[in-house]
Amino acid sequence: MTTGSSTDAASRSSEEPRRPFRISRVRILQLSGIVVFLALWQVFGGRKPEWYSQPTRTAGELWHLLGAEEVLPYIEGSFWQLLLKSLGALVVGIVLSFIVGVILGFLIGRYRVFRVALDPYLAAIYSVPRVAFVPIMVVWFGIADRFLAGGVEVPLSRFVIASVVVACSVLIAFSTAAGVHELMKEYNEVSYAFNLRGGKGAVEEWAGAILLVIAFLATAAGWLSLIQGVVLVFATVGLLVVRDRHMFLKILLPGAVPFLATGLRIAVQRALIAVIVAEFLIGVPGLGFVIRDARAAYHTDRLFAMALLLMVLGGTIVTITKAVEARLSSWRPKAF
Template sequence: MTPSPRSLAGVALALAGWQLAGTFRPDFTSSPTLVATELVRLAREGDLLPLVAGTVATLLAGWTVAVTLGTLTGFLIGRYRLLAVAFEPYLVALYSVPLIAMVPLMVIWFGIGEGFLLATVVLATAITMVFPAATGTRESMRAYGELARAYQVSGHRLLLRVVLPGALPYVVAGLRISVQRALMAVVVGQFLVGHPGLGTLIGDARARLDADEVFAVALVALAVGALLTTLVGWAGRRLSAWRPEVST
């Protein structure tokens, strides 16, 4: 997708306005040039890149576990009606509450190290995969279930060869939302307990309230969020290129 001239004009206009505002109150609004200088300083002196890379590594590890757990749960309630009847209302309940509120409890259970961050990401993220995977499983079984039975495909072969490929477009649609939630979870965790990473960069900016740093850190977070979403979107399209895109 190439950006339209109007979109570029909008961005250019915003940057120009920001630069202009910075000439009046740089302590309040900073400016694009000041932020660029600050980003270079953070990269040189503040370990910006290792901190961001570490955060992304933790996020990806936790996210992988969360996606596996959530998808598996979704598969189970999509496949077995009894499990769906028994647990779906409670899973829906978990889906509509701010699970990030559980972070203080996670601190009590897991301390403030890497394990705590992983647990936080899993807790906040896994639920987003459950319903896409359940819907995908149901659709997949509806379309291919009889055929699979006729050919006596069952057990793990049914799961790996029939259900998962059929459910893939739905799972892929859930991935984009879940990676954004995972980023939020890891940053909140780091911010709260002071575990070094993007979260502590935000914490430092929040403590010092230096306008250049505040904007620089927000831009770094934007870049990480945009990069992750784009990568997951791209990977998802590659994975399910042969199927129609679905939205959930």
């Protein structure tokens, strides 16, 4: 026994020193690749800086943007204020997308009538290029960079927020529906095996579906205000959830959390793209408008600086969402 334990200890001690060397070698290779890339960019960019810029020029322009009190002469606010506008629209859009996507996902995954009724239309909306919705959304939401909510002026663009919702809510809904539907299949198998399956509740499902259709049509026809229509939708969903509250709280919600986290991680990446593209297209003050102005002025250094900043911002967001996803999915068994 002593010989075996000493052998195991010796093997472990012989393996431990190798790990830091392996990790450091990977880091050295990564840093070497970055250094080589920057050196080549500096050399070749010096031949035509108006086309390719240079790392030194890009870093200088980025430093200038971060410290400038006014980025553009015809737009008030510093670069940080424009950044906060873009991030604010992103956060509000993601929150709304999460609410809409989770509600739709649970309805589609849990109830067959909603899956049959809504799934084809959501798939059609998801397949349409987002640019096709721009003219309609401009008519609906306008191009102003602020709006009133309950008498309070919000310094954000409704168009940009709506662009994020259109780009992300369906994606979150599909991810949630896939998780809920998979859980329902396993639940039904166990219920059949132990003869515990009750009624299907088809009457309640159809009643909920009819109420949702009535709420949508009444809001579209102007019989109900938007707030009243939203309240009716939430009340209908609430009734369905109350009927199945034990299943939602103890089975579906905990089991669907990893799917929600995965959908949210992908949606956040799309949300950043939606914000920049929306600001670029209609000229809403934000990071996208800075890129638009730099493109119009052939300001190559600023274009590369903004691209570098968005890379860092996107990488930070992805890292945070991956950490949240790993935390929420830690209970799932690992695949080997």
